[in-house]
Amino acid sequence: MRCAFYGDDFTGATDTLATYAEAGLASALFLGVPDARRLAASGRLEVLGIAGAARALAPQAMADELAPVAAFFRTLDVPLLHYKCCSTFDSAPQVGNLAAAMAALRPAAAHPxxxxxxxxxxxxxxxxxGQLFASAGAEGAVHRIDRHPTMSRHPVTPMHEADLRRHLGSQGLARIELVDWRALDDEARLDGVLDAALAQAPDAVLFDVLHERHLATLxxxxxxxxxxxxxLAVGASSVAQALLAHWRASGQLAAEAPAAGIAPAEGPVFAIAGSRxxxxxxxxxHAVAAYAVERVSVQRLLGARETIVEASARGLAQGRSVLVQVDPADESAASAQAVAQATxxxxxxxxQRAPAVRRVGIAGGxxxxxxxxxxxxxxLEFGGRLAAGVTLVRARADAPRLDGLELMLKGGQMGPPELFLTLIDGA
Structure with missing residues (x-):
């Protein structure tokens, strides 16, 4: 086994799964620490992932969630562990705290x-x-993260600081050394720069990633x-991309294979947009021509869900794909956790009421x-890539109705405008 990773939400975890699976590595993603039976059912693995929900948890709940993961990782013969966080690093001291995550997994990794x-x-x-920048949508304008039109206003973890050292410092990582892009462009001195950083005994070392060429170096x-x-490495799927780039450059992995296609959906598709x-x-x-779109208020979702279920099941029974959107303009005081749970x-x-549905799309981490x-x-098993950062996976479940169900689990910022159409038509 080359790598084991924990994804702090399911959308990001499926993207990392896809990154390894597309490279031809035997990979599986579990929704919790797997037992011996489920490990055996997954065969010989080169990459093992665990998809969790730490991004939405308070620090003590994160510690409780990650303690059995760290204990399980210690039993594996694997050289590298990866805590997969969102590529925008949106987190806060009180929720999704990345310092708390590192503290929980640190005992499973011995390297300084x-x-x-x-x-x-x-x-x-x-x-x-050390400053984070992000585009607004596919090929959109690039903004400093604290001025990003969406991430600076995230309803749970708004990003108000672009310097990742300061951002993570507020969560408890007091000593972070930086290796900036100039050292990555000069491999002759990179080892020395990193050794000097480690000599300061930091809590962590932050590496710039400015160009694709930096990935193989990292x-x-x-x-x-x-x-x-x-x-222990922390970051988005760029950690997987960096390892793959090095393995290819050093001959430890074959050249990149052509991406596999995704067939059109068999039967109607049910989709939920919970992201704002x-x-x-x-x-x-863009989906209104292909879906019966129903926009629902938070109040209706929490208090009159049965009416939404009936209308959706009725449309699906008629062979029409259905998309339920939680009104993005709804400023309800309900917690994001309560809305996600109701969804x-x-x-x-x-x-339960629409047995013809074998493909589902969910927007929102x-x-x-x-x-x-x-x-x-x-x-979850890799099914195909719908778009950059958006994966179709197949569910593994003991219930026959759910085993093999195709799922698109995507973050709110991910995918092109036609994504929900691609979910029906294939790629």
Whole structure:
């Protein structure tokens, strides 16, 4: 086994799964620490992932969630552990605290280096001199993260600080050394720069990621140092991309294979847009020709869900794809957790009444995580790539109705305008 990772929400975890699976590595994603039976059912793995919901939890709840994960990771013969966080690093001292996550997993890794990779160029995420920048939608304008039109106003974890050292410092990582892009462009001195940073005994080392070419350089550092002692890396799917780039450059992995296609959906598709992101809103606007779109208020979702279930099941029974959108303009005082939980219950109830549905789309990180857990799914397999950062997965479940169900679990910022159409038509 080359790598084990924990994704702090399901959408990001499925993207990392896709990154490894597309490279031809035997990979599986579990919705919790797997038991021996489920491990055996997954065969011989090169990459093992666990999808969780730590991004939506308070620090003590994160510690409780991650303690059994760390204990399980210690039993694996694997050189590198990856805590997969959102590519925008949206987190806060009171929820999704990345310092709390590192503290929980740190005992499972012996190497003094805790590496934080600060960007993912393939998604329009760039880290320069420790400052994080992100595009607004596919190929949109790039903004400093604290001025980003969506992430600076995130309803749960708004990003008010672009310097990742200061941002993570507010969560409890007091000593973070920076290795900036100039050292990555000069490999002859990179080892010395990193050794000097580690000599300061930091809590972590932050690496700029400004260009795709930096990934292979970072992958070499991670992999060579992980050969000495198990290493913990923190970041988006760029951690996986860095390792893959190094393995290919060093001949440890074959060249990239052509991406597999996704067949059109068999039967109607049911989709839920729980995200308030403008990117998701545009995707819903593009979907009106192919879906019966129903916009619902938070109050109706929480208090009159049965009417939404009935209308959705009726449309699906008639062979029409249905998309339920939680009104992005609704300024309800209900907690994001309560809305996500109600959305997860809505999905489970619709699926019970609509047996023809074999493909589901969910937009929203917290919504996706809670929905998949609420269904009773225990694992996910790679099904195909719908768009950059958006994966189609197949559910593994003990219930025959759910086993093999195709799921698109996407973050609010991910995907092109036509994404919900692609979910029906295939890619």
């Amino acid at each position: 280096l805790v590496a934080i990779l600060g960007g993912q160029p393939s998604l329009g995420r760039y880290c320069c001199f 992958g070499r550092q991670l992999w060579q140092r992980a050969a000495v002692a198990r290493l 992101s403008p990117v998701t809103a545009r995707q819903v606007e 997860a219950q809505l999905l489970a109830e619709v699926l 917290d919504t996706s995580s809670l929905a998949a857990r609420h269904l009773g799914v225990w694992g």
